[in-house]
Amino acid sequence: MSDSLFRALDMIEPGDLVLYHGSITSHHGLWLALPCQCRDCLLADELGLPVARFALVDPWGERSGPCHARRESVTRSAACG
Ligand SMILES: [Zn+2]
Numbered sequence: 611m612s613d614s615l616f617r618a619l620d621m622i623e624p625g626d627l628v629l630y631h632g633s634i635t636s637h638h639g640l641w642l643a644l645p646c647q648c649r650d651c652l653l654a655d656e657l658g659l660p661v662a663r664f665a666l667v668d669p670w671g672e673r674s675g676p677c678h679a680r681r682e683s684v685t686r687s688a689a690c691g
Pocket residue numbers: 646647648649650651663677678
């Protein structure tokens with residue numbers, strides 16, 4: 611119960627501002643999280659598998675961010691909480 615509650619609170623909705631802190635250190639920072647649209651994720655979606663990967667988009671549109679980022683690699687920004 612507490613686990614599911616925690617997950618609900620920690621959920622990232624498409625368009626949320628997130629902090630990326632994954633393996634690509636040059637991309638650490640603030641991004642907009644969108645559902646990953648790569649072939650693997652679309653396929654998993656079709657199969658009904660839970661996909662928790664994100665494509666990260668620059669809120670200012672200046673650079674392209676990492677895609678297929680793991681859920682563990684992003685944290686919802688306190689700015690939108
Ligand atoms: Zn993907």
